[in-house]
Amino acid sequence: xxxxxxxxxxxxxNITEKISKLxxxxxxxxxxxxxxxxxxxQWHDLALALRxxxxxxxxxLITITGMDWTDRLGAIYYLMSTTYNKIIGVKVIAxxxxxxxxxxxxxxxxxxxxxFEREVFDFLGIIFVNNPDMRRLxxxxxxxxxxxxxxxxxxxxxxxxxxxxxxxxxxTDVYTLDENGKIVKNEVRVFEKDDxxxxxxxxxxxxxxxxxxxxxxxxxxxxxxxxYCGYIHRGIEKLCENLTYPQTLHFMxxxxxxxxxxxxxxxxxxxxxAAGIEISRRAQVIRVMxxxxxxxxxHCLFIGTYCMDLGATTMLFYALxxxxxxxxxxxxxxxxxxxxxxxxxxxxxxxxxxDFRADVKALLEVLPRNIKEYNDVFTGNxxxxxxxxxxxxxxREDAIAYAVTGPSGRASGWACDMRKLQPYSIYAELDFEExxxxxxxxxxxxxxxxxxxxxxxxILAQLVDNIxxxxxxxxxxxxxxxxxxQWFQVTEGCRGAFGLYLESDGSTKPYRLHIAPPCLPQxxxxxxxxxxxxxxxxxxxxxSLDYIVPDIDR
Amino acid sequence: xxxxxFITSWIDSSFRSIMPGWLSTTVECxxxxxxxxxxxxxxxxxxxxxxxxxxxxxxxxxxxxxxGPWGLxxxxxxxxxxxxxxxxxxxxxxxxxFALAPxxxxxxxxxxxxxxxxxxxxxxxxxxxxIFFLIAVSSIGVLGILLAGWSSxxxxxxxxxxRSGAQxxxxxxxxxxxxxxxxxxxxxxSVGGIVEEQADLWFIFKGHIPAIIAFVIYMIxxxxxxxxxxxxxxxxxxxxxxxxxxxxxxxxxxxxxxAEYLNLFIVSGVATLLFFGGWMPLHIPGLDxxxxxxxxxxxxxxxxxxxxxxxxxxxxxKWTFPRLRIDQLLSLEWKYLLPINLVNLVLMVLIIVYDLxx
Numbered sequence: 011x012x013x014x015x016x017x018x019x020x021x022x023x024n025i026t027e028k029i030s031k032l033x034x035x036x037x038x039x040x041x042x043x044x045x046x047x048x049x050x051x052q053w054h055d056l057a058l059a060l061r062x063x064x065x066x067x068x069x070x071l072i073t074i075t076g077m078d079w080t081d082r083l084g085a086i087y088y089l090m091s092t093t094y095n096k097i098i099g100v101k102v103i104a105x106x107x108x109x110x111x112x113x114x115x116x117x118x119x120x121x122x123x124x125x126f127e128r129e130v131f132d133f134l135g136i137i138f139v140n141n142p143d144m145r146r147l148x149x150x151x152x153x154x155x156x157x158x159x160x161x162x163x164x165x166x167x168x169x170x171x172x173x174x175x176x177x178x179x180x181x182t183d184v185y186t187l188d189e190n191g192k193i194v195k196n197e198v199r200v201f202e203k204d205d206x207x208x209x210x211x212x213x214x215x216x217x218x219x220x221x222x223x224x225x226x227x228x229x230x231x232x233x234x235x236x237x238y239c240g241y242i243h244r245g246i247e248k249l250c251e252n253l254t255y256p257q258t259l260h261f262m263x264x265x266x267x268x269x270x271x272x273x274x275x276x277x278x279x280x281x282x283x284a285a286g287i288e289i290s291r292r293a294q295v296i297r298v299m300x301x302x303x304x305x306x307x308x309h310c311l312f313i314g315t316y317c318m319d320l321g322a323t324t325m326l327f328y329a330l331x332x333x334x335x336x337x338x339x340x341x342x343x344x345x346x347x348x349x350x351x352x353x354x355x356x357x358x359x360x361x362x363x364x365d366f367r368a369d370v371k372a373l374l375e376v377l378p379r380n381i382k383e384y385n386d387v388f389t390g391n392x393x394x395x396x397x398x399x400x401x402x403x404x405x406r407e408d409a410i411a412y413a414v415t416g417p418s419g420r421a422s423g424w425a426c427d428m429r430k431l432q433p434y435s436i437y438a439e440l441d442f443e444e445x446x447x448x449x450x451x452x453x454x455x456x457x458x459x460x461x462x463x464x465x466x467x468x469i470l471a472q473l474v475d476n477i478x479x480x481x482x483x484x485x486x487x488x489x490x491x492x493x494x495x496q497w498f499q500v501t502e503g504c505r506g507a508f509g510l511y512l513e514s515d516g517s518t519k520p521y522r523l524h525i526a527p528p529c530l531p532q533x534x535x536x537x538x539x540x541x542x543x544x545x546x547x548x549x550x551x552x553x554s555l556d557y558i559v560p561d562i563d564r
Numbered sequence: 565x566x567x568x569x570f571i572t573s574w575i576d577s578s579f580r581s582i583m584p585g586w587l588s589t590t591v592e593c594x595x596x597x598x599x600x601x602x603x604x605x606x607x608x609x610x611x612x613x614x615x616x617x618x619x620x621x622x623x624x625x626x627x628x629x630x631x632g633p634w635g636l637x638x639x640x641x642x643x644x645x646x647x648x649x650x651x652x653x654x655x656x657x658x659x660x661x662f663a664l665a666p667x668x669x670x671x672x673x674x675x676x677x678x679x680x681x682x683x684x685x686x687x688x689x690x691x692x693x694x695i696f697f698l699i700a701v702s703s704i705g706v707l708g709i710l711l712a713g714w715s716s717x718x719x720x721x722x723x724x725x726x727r728s729g730a731q732x733x734x735x736x737x738x739x740x741x742x743x744x745x746x747x748x749x750x751x752x753x754s755v756g757g758i759v760e761e762q763a764d765l766w767f768i769f770k771g772h773i774p775a776i777i778a779f780v781i782y783m784i785x786x787x788x789x790x791x792x793x794x795x796x797x798x799x800x801x802x803x804x805x806x807x808x809x810x811x812x813x814x815x816x817x818x819x820x821x822x823a824e825y826l827n828l829f830i831v832s833g834v835a836t837l838l839f840f841g842g843w844m845p846l847h848i849p850g851l852d853x854x855x856x857x858x859x860x861x862x863x864x865x866x867x868x869x870x871x872x873x874x875x876x877x878x879x880x881x882k883w884t885f886p887r888l889r890i891d892q893l894l895s896l897e898w899k900y901l902l903p904i905n906l907v908n909l910v911l912m913v914l915i916i917v918y919d920l921x922x
Contacts, residue, residue, distance in 0.1 A: 208719045230723070230890050321793055321887025327623040387884070393794055394886045545723070546797075546889040 073526030148240035219559025293357030357483030416506025569685025668708030694755035724807030
């Protein structure tokens with residue numbers, strides 16, 4: 011394996027050394043996940059060096075966290091090297107005053123940054139100079155104020171609930187610097203002047219939630235798509251800042267509601283890491299089993315709804331049959347079939363139901379039969395193959411540049427499974443394959459998920475008879491206070507890499523909790539994949555990416 | 565074989581005995597119209613129930629089972645609901661065309677009903693170009709769909725109706741060619757004549773290879789012609805919400821809905837006529853006893869039974885296959901079905917010329 015060889019050759023120390031050699035002004039703190047602080051003037055050069063330098067190769071931008079430290083604003087970029095499997099943070103402090111803070115855009119370095127920077131602009135008002143599309147992302151264009159700033163005025167009269175239609179614009183802004191170093195705002199058309207623009211969404215059966223694609227079509231051919239999000243935005247990050255740590259957990263099942271266990275698990279781990287809490291082996295096994303059960307249930311739902319999008323309604327019921335069985339298992343233990351609130355700081359809320367083992371075994375028995383049936387009925391069908399093969403091909407380079415992780419990224423040949431790359435909990439001890447494919451088309455994405463069901467079943471089979479005794483939840487203090495500091499962590503949700511950034515000021519509430527969902531980049535890549543394809547392919551491609559809209563919007 | 569024309573001639577003569585000729589003709593026309601409407605409504609109700617039950621069986625569900633025994637009254641309830649629903653009036657549409665479109669669609673399928681061979685002697689009109697008339701009137705339906713899509717002033721309906729136009733115009737070729745293939749074998753275009761020709765053996769057996777090819781093509785094209793899955797692109801709900809009838813509400817939508825089911829019946833009815841003997845019972849040459857027993861089953865039952873069985877196949881398609889894409893749909897027709905059909909026509913002519921059929 012070249013990867014393990016590189017691991018030996020390139021350590022984190024090598025990378026930080028190289029950075030400080032290239033950019034002596036950079037301040038580097040931390041050792042496992044170091045954070046490089048760089049002045050805005052050098053940021054763009056550093057970004058290029060980080061991506062292109064043969065010894066660094068930070069080609070995957072995980073997320074951009076906008077920060078307000080009250081005295082200054084800034085952004086923290088978390089990057090990962092797909093070659094050396096190392097994560098690094100870059101902190102850039104915005105120039106200018108609070109009226110017009112700005113940072114150089116990295117949209118030309120990492121393609122997905124275009125959208126991430128829009129999010130930061132939306133919530134913190136930081137202008138990214140040279141970003142080709144500097145609009146608000148989630149909030150309406152008339153919104154007053156920037157919610158994630160600490161001095162944001164929450165007075166409801168400033169932003170009343172409108173009974174009028176939302177104001178729309180066909181223009182986007184591009185900010186550039188003129189020769190005097192002043193910021194100039196230019197208006198650019200989103201679509202060409204006489205494009206035939208169809209609104210697909212927000213109320214549309216195939217967008218899987220309230221996502222809106224403004225689609226310019228030429229006959230049946232898609233010319234350009236403008237993704238319009240925010241219809242289910244709830245401001246979870248802002249809400250978290252006013253809640254105690256255990257209270258913030260409840261939001262994790264309301265983003266990607268199919269990855270509820272996985273997200274809860276991730277946030278619990280982050281808090282436990284920060285607080286230095288060791289949890290029992292039993293709790294870890296239970297958490298991992300719940301994660302994998304969720305993954306199977308989620309992929310089953312994907313298979314069902316995806317086939318329905320393609321017109322094969324019957325498959326939905328075949329796939330839901332298995333999902334129902336999993337939901338029954340969850341219901342017995344967690345008391346809910348959706349929005350499970352099961353994992354808590356220190357372990358899990360309650361012990362497993364008495365017949366959990368028997369139920370999981372029964373599930374493992376029917377799974378292979380069902381997968382065979384799905385393949386017989388759908389995968390081999392000539393119409394299905396014509397609809398999916400070669401449609402929406404995403405190359406490995408583009409998958410990384412657009413940060414498309416999860417099964418969709420793995421279908422393009424990018425081994426991006428965080429359970430393997432950044433093993434957490436007990437995943438390092440488990441025997442399972444990372445499913446990848448090379449085609450990168452819709453069929454590959456479909457098949458990857460199908461095979462991941464089998465791998466998750468393999469994990470469950472290893473654990474079902476090895477659930478150790480012990481306490482399911484260790485004793486934790488009644489009031490949880492985290493030490494001041496910052497933590498970043500990536501785990502694997504059902505749909506890809508789920509990043510969490512936590513900054514604590516030592517109180518009982520997070521100073522800033524940034525959530526980097528896997529679905530936002532997947533929505534960003536739709537435009538790239540659908541250009542020149544048919545309208546029907548938009549459905550095929552969107553469905554195969556399997557984004558969940560509440561996860562995009564948060 | 566019982567000839568049911570004695571009923572119609574009895575009705576005719578009894579009318580003529582009590583009223584002048586012109587009046588009796590008018591009254592008969594009205595009666596037939598009412599009868600047709602009744603059959604139309606009943607068939608539609610039956611088909612809605614039939615499809616829902618079949619679909620449920622394919623999907624491991626029970627289907628309608630609450631209203632009436634085994635849910636039999638469900639489709640009556642559905643139709644009643646449809647009738648009392650408000651028809652929403654829209655602004656910025658072409659009102660006249662918008663209102664006209666559903667009637668055009670429904671008239672097309674009504675007219676086609678007139679020439680179907682319902683039973684021995686139970687045909688409404690039987691003239692020498694019956695099958696030609698049927699193809700001609702069933703193409704009126706596409707006009708209704710195009711108008712519906714255009715007059716709604718909605719981008720989804722426009723795309724849906726244009727898809728539909730492209731699809732129907734293309735697949736009418738295949739339908740026409742496979743009908744011509746069978747007309748060659750029958751030697752007549754009269755619907756009654758085609759049925760009579762199959763008195764000893766149904767065409768699907770008589771014409772063997774070319775007839776079977778024509779049948780398969782007819783079923784594919786017929787499914788496309790009725791806009792049903794896997795060819796339901798004009799109303800692909802995951803792409804275009806409901807396609808051309810997105811803006812319709814109440815009974816106007818109901819007309820499109822009814823026409824879809826009735827077209828399903830018409831397509832299967834014509835397949836029955838061309839390949840499975842219309843109302844003609846199953847006769848096997850040489851087995852006179854068997855043929856005699858078959859004759860005891862009324863011809864109406866034969867026709868409707870066969871049509872419903874063929875509809876089963878079309879419904880089966882819909883609930884099994886994913887949907888095609890527009891370019892795939894058109895290339896299937898123009899690159900595969902049309903050439904095969906043309907070759908098949910030549911093959912059929914050769915078989916007839918050299919007398920190779922049974």
